[in-house]
Amino acid sequence: MRQLLRSLPALSGTAPAFDPEAAPDDPLELFSAWFATAVEHRVPEPHAATLATADADGRPSARVLVLKDVGPDGFAFATDARSAKASDLAANPRAALGFWWQPVLRQVRVEGTARHLGVEASADDYLARSPASRAAAAGVRPGEPLTSVDELRAAMSDARARIDADPAFVLPSWQAWLVVPDVLEFWQGSPDRAHVRLVYRRDADRWSHGLVWP
Numbered sequence: 001m002r003q004l005l006r007s008l009p010a011l012s013g014t015a016p017a018f019d020p021e022a023a024p025d026d027p028l029e030l031f032s033a034w035f036a037t038a039v040e041h042r043v044p045e046p047h048a049a050t051l052a053t054a055d056a057d058g059r060p061s062a063r064v065l066v067l068k069d070v071g072p073d074g075f076a077f078a079t080d081a082r083s084a085k086a087s088d089l090a091a092n093p094r095a096a097l098g099f100w101w102q103p104v105l106r107q108v109r110v111e112g113t114a115r116h117l118g119v120e121a122s123a124d125d126y127l128a129r130s131p132a133s134r135a136a137a138a139g140v141r142p143g144e145p146l147t148s149v150d151e152l153r154a155a156m157s158d159a160r161a162r163i164d165a166d167p168a169f170v171l172p173s174w175q176a177w178l179v180v181p182d183v184l185e186f187w188q189g190s191p192d193r194a195h196v197r198l199v200y201r202r203d204a205d206r207w208s209h210g211l212v213w214p
């Protein structure tokens with residue numbers, strides 16, 4: 001492994017132009033611009049982010065999920081209330097999101113506080129999913145021991161039959177969440193290692209930003 005790891009290239013993407021002096025005051029505006037650039041450069045699944053949480057004892061964990069929305073209020077995602085991330089957030093709402101867009105050498109880091117968006121937003125999110133994806137969510141018991149993948153497929157297929165029979169069914173444990181950010185970092189990698197780190201911090205309702213050393 002040691003040899004293999006050291007033989008692999010890092011920072012092999014191509015950095016688009018970025019002038020931190022011209023960055024907007026609002027980091028969500030910069031996030032939208034960087035996201036559009038990632039899509040233009042065909043970054044694979046740029047909406048997949050790593051969400052880090054910690055439980056009540058401070059034990060951290062991280063996993064990938066997809067963003068459902070980004071707006072002035074923050075970063076929305078959806079998950080099952082029975083999942084480890086949802087119980088972490090119920091006990092400790094501090095959360096972080098990480099994006100790595102390799103083709104454009106860009107990393108975005110977000111820190112904030114997560115809040116549950118409520119029953120209506122959760123139901124809307126659930127009903128907007130495809131029937132297969134609703135069945136996949138409804139047929140599982142997140143984190144519980146599973147005997148075999150066949151058992152999983154059978155449970156999903158039962159759930160699909162229930163959903164086809166009742167298309168208005170909403171999984172009660174489905175939850176939409178929002179990470180309300182107070183720190184965002186925009187990291188523009190550079191092949192010569194002069195990486196640019198632009199950090200935004202929120203104090204009350206005002207954002208300030210500045211460069212930090214890489």
Ligand SMILES: Cc1cc2nc3c(=O)[nH]c(=O)nc-3n(C[C@H](O)[C@H](O)[C@H](O)COP(=O)(O)O)c2cc1C
Pocket residue numbers: 048061062063064065066067077078079080083084085086143
């Ligand atoms: C590309 C990708 C997208 C995913 N999207 C979601 C998602 O939107 N919501 C979700 O709960 N899990 C999603 N997952 C699964 C999570 O990574 C994770 O396995 C699951 O939510 C259980 O995590 P937890 O036990 O830490 O809560 C996704 C995984 C991948 C690789």
